[in-house]
Every structure is written in structure tokens, then in C-alpha cells.
Amino acid sequence: YVLAASQKIKESKHWEADVEVDFFHAKSGANRVGTGVFKGKTLIYSDLNHIVLRILPKYASEAGENAILVSSHIDTVSAGEGAGDCSSCVAVMLELARVMSQWAHEFKNAVIFLFNTGEEEGLNGAHSFVTQHPWSTTIRVAVDLEAMGIGGRSALFQAGPNLWAVENFAAVAKYPSGQIIGQDLFASGVFETATDFQVYTEVAGLSGLDFAYTDKSAVYHTKNDRLDLLKPGSLQHLGENMLDFLLQTASSTSIPKGNAVEEEGKTVHETGVYFDILGKYMVLYHQHFANMLHNSVILQSLLIWTASLVMGGYPAAVSLALTCLSAILMLYSKGMQLSPVHQAALVKLEAERWLFKSGFLQWLILLALGNYYKIGSTYMALVWLVPPAFAYGFLEATLTPVRLTRPLKLATLLLGLAVPVLVSAGNIIRLANVLVATLVRFDRNPGGTPEWLGNVIFAVVIAVVSCLTLVYLLSYVHLS
Structure with missing residues (x-):
């Protein structure tokens, strides 16, 4: 034919x-x-x-x-x-x-x-x-x-x-x-x-x-x-x-x-x-530009983190450490002379902010690792780091530690996640589709692998993707 x-x-x-x-x-x-x-x-x-x-x-x-x-x-x-x-x-x-x-x-x-x-x-x-x-x-x-x-x-x-x-x-x-x-x-x-x-x-x-x-x-x-x-x-x-x-x-x-x-x-x-x-649109740039872009973001992120910790002092450093471990900090405040009730509320707000900022740290580490090994898909870490960081900087950041902490704005979450979700949602859906279909073919050919292996692989992938992409929602969970 x-x-x-x-x-x-x-x-x-x-x-x-x-x-x-x-x-x-x-x-x-x-x-x-x-x-x-x-x-x-x-x-x-x-x-x-x-x-x-x-x-x-x-x-x-x-x-x-x-x-x-x-x-x-x-x-x-x-x-x-x-x-x-x-x-x-x-x-x-x-x-x-x-x-x-x-x-x-x-x-x-x-x-x-x-x-x-x-x-x-x-x-x-x-x-x-x-x-x-x-x-x-x-x-x-x-x-x-x-x-x-x-x-x-x-x-x-x-x-x-x-x-x-x-x-x-x-x-x-x-x-x-x-x-x-x-x-x-x-x-x-x-x-x-x-x-x-x-x-x-x-x-x-x-x-x-x-x-x-x-x-x-x-x-x-x-x-x-x-x-x-x-x-x-x-x-x-x-x-x-x-x-x-x-x-x-x-x-x-x-x-x-x-x-x-x-x-x-x-x-x-x-x-x-x-x-x-x-x-509708295809983004394309050379690897050497990706290296410069990633290195620039990594350097600026480290400078901002250092400045934030210096301004916050010892309580800020402890807050970051405990928040990264998903622990709720109830022992530290900014040292202001407030009543115990106000101190507890203030510490809760501080924990919200550091939990949100721990997402920056997570994606910064992935960006640094991907950049070191020259992995092309490192751009995903970039889009999950930069827009939320900008949203937080415009709507939440304070230039002085004296100012009382306020609750995180919902606009920060919506503005920060708009670009990451737009860029990566299709990838996640396609990856899940291909992975499920691949595992189905494995299950149709018994004997090569254990029957439970496909379920474990899919569960691990879903858990990893959920933990990576939902980190910014943790600061808002208690509002639901």
C-alpha cells in the first residue's frame, strides 16, 4: 500500500x-x-x-x-x-x-x-x-x-x-x-x-x-x-x-x-x-543560559535567606529548623513584651510564614542539585521557586523585625502558584497517564515482577509529587 x-x-x-x-x-x-x-x-x-x-x-x-x-x-x-x-x-x-x-x-x-x-x-x-x-x-x-x-x-x-x-x-x-x-x-x-x-x-x-x-x-x-x-x-x-x-x-x-x-x-x-x-507556546533556551539563570537564582536566594535569618536572629533560625521538620513552634517569639495569649498567636503566625518559606528551601535544594548535574527538567524547580518567592516578597515580607507578624494572605498563595500550576499541571497528568499504562502492561505479563511492585511504584511517585507541589499549602491548611 x-x-x-x-x-x-x-x-x-x-x-x-x-x-x-x-x-x-x-x-x-x-x-x-x-x-x-x-x-x-x-x-x-x-x-x-x-x-x-x-x-x-x-x-x-x-x-x-x-x-x-x-x-x-x-x-x-x-x-x-x-x-x-x-x-x-x-x-x-x-x-x-x-x-x-x-x-x-x-x-x-x-x-x-x-x-x-x-x-x-x-x-x-x-x-x-x-x-x-x-x-x-x-x-x-x-x-x-x-x-x-x-x-x-x-x-x-x-x-x-x-x-x-x-x-x-x-x-x-x-x-x-x-x-x-x-x-x-x-x-x-x-x-x-x-x-x-x-x-x-x-x-x-x-x-x-x-x-x-x-x-x-x-x-x-x-x-x-x-x-x-x-x-x-x-x-x-x-x-x-x-x-x-x-x-x-x-x-x-x-x-x-x-x-x-x-x-x-x-x-x-x-x-x-x-x-x-x-x-500553544514553546519555551526554548540554551543550556549555558540555563546555567547562568539557575546560578543567579541560587545566589540571590542564598543572600535573601541569609538576610532574613540575620534580621530574625536566633528565634528565626530555630523557627526555620523546626518548621523544615514540620514541627509547630510554640516556644519562641520575637522577644516582644506581650501577653501569653498574644505570644501564642504570634508564634503561630511566625510558624505559618516559616513553613511557607521552607517550600523555598526545598525547591532551592532541588534547583541546585539539578543545575549541578545539568538536568534539563530543572526548570520545574525554577518555576516552583521564583513565582512563590516573588509573591511572598511583594505581599508578605517585612523590612523590620519590630513590625508585628500578620496572617498570610490568600492572594500570596494564588499569585505564587498560578505560574507553577500552569506550567507543570499538564506534565504531572501526562506522567501519571504514561506511568499507569506502563504498569498495566507489566501486570498483564505476570512472573517478571511481583504483583505488588506496580502499586508501590505508583504510590511512591504520587507521594513524592504531592509532597513537592503541596508544600506551600501547608501554611493554609488550618484555615480550611
């Missing part, structure tokens, strides 16, 4: 465009990648057939010297229909190829669509293409389309090492969706899986983007990966984003040349920080 559709695209192309269709039969070979689920394994393959479609302007032959690769796999696991993994991506690619064939006369670079086989057996299809096909030497950027589910938004979860591709995607995508948190989790090995993007970066030395559907992940690699569960809106989302990206990059004169990994001297973990906001 894919071959017939490709031939039809060739026949209906724009008269100033050139469309080449190659039914490529790969020779026998061996594949060995250094990371991921296939780490340390040597995989032997033979008799793999791929369909490769190249689109470029007819009267600009130099465009063929630089190409953008869009790749997905035709094969699927024997247990399922493969509607999500990966017929959905193949369908989007065919429609993209049809559209691109009508506009290719304006391109400066070629676009190659690779429909490969052998992915499920160990990324062999991508390996055979980049090591054997003559067009592979012209590829400068690789885009891999994958599915770990059967719907939702197709999210960017790996990018780099060169930031050129993700910069262009962030600039033109109509509905950008992507989180460096996914890249960090993928690189850590939490999810035992792999995509063709590994081959493109490790073997071919290319930079690029890796997208995947993650909704309904429980049906991934099962008989329930059916066409009736696939939502047209998911394909439309991926198609519109990729169309804008390909039109932008195919017409660009600044496409990176050569081996991006060797040129930049970087790894996929050091490219930059990217995340979307409500699927």
Missing part, C-alpha cells in the same frame, strides 16, 4: 518538483547501539525492504546535497494491528509527502521520507538505511515519528544535539507539544524502550527531533492497538505541526552541515531546555 501511495504521489507532483521513489532492499548487517533497551546487544539482520521517497526541486539539483529525513516504521508487533504504532505516523507521512510534492519547487533542501521495516526487532531498519543507502550521506537533520500509545498530542520528547531543528519547530509549529522532562526520563532508562532516533544520533551522527503519541499507552504493543481507537484529531495535530516545520526547514539556507555531534561536541542531554505551555 505504501509503495502504491508513493507512486501515486510521484505521478501527481508539481511539474517543477522532482519525486523519486526507491524500493530499497538492504543487505545483511549488524546493529549495535550504546544506549537504551538494546544496549550491549549485537543484532543481526537481513532481507529488509524499505520504501524511500525523496522530494526536491527539479531545477535546483544542489538541493539534493542537503536533506531533511522524516522516518517511521511500517512493521509492528505480531500481537496487534499497529494502528497507533505505527500506522498513524505512516499515514501522516504519506499526506505530508503529497503536500510537499506540490510545493517542492521553492525548496532549498530535499526532504526524504523513510518507511522502514525491522524497527520492532531492534531498530534494524534505520540502521540498514543510514549505513547502506546512498541518500543517507546527504541527510543533515532527522525527524523520527513514533507512538507509545494511540492518541493525544504527538509530543516532542527527544531533541538535539544541535538546537537548529528544535528552534525551527518552536518558531513555526501551530500547536507545539514537547517536554524535556520526557527526554530526561527516556535517557535515564526509566522506560525500557528505544526508537530509531537512537540510530540517527549514535550511528549517523545526526541531530533532529523525536515525536511520539502517549495517550492510551496501555494498548501499546497489544491486540488492542486498533484502528477504531485512533482519533483523527491526533493525526491532524502531528500533520499540521510537521507541515509547518518541513516547509520552514526545506526552504532554509542555514541547515547544519556535516556531523552535528562531532561539530558541537555535545551529547543529547546538553542541547538546551524546551517545554510547551498549554500546547
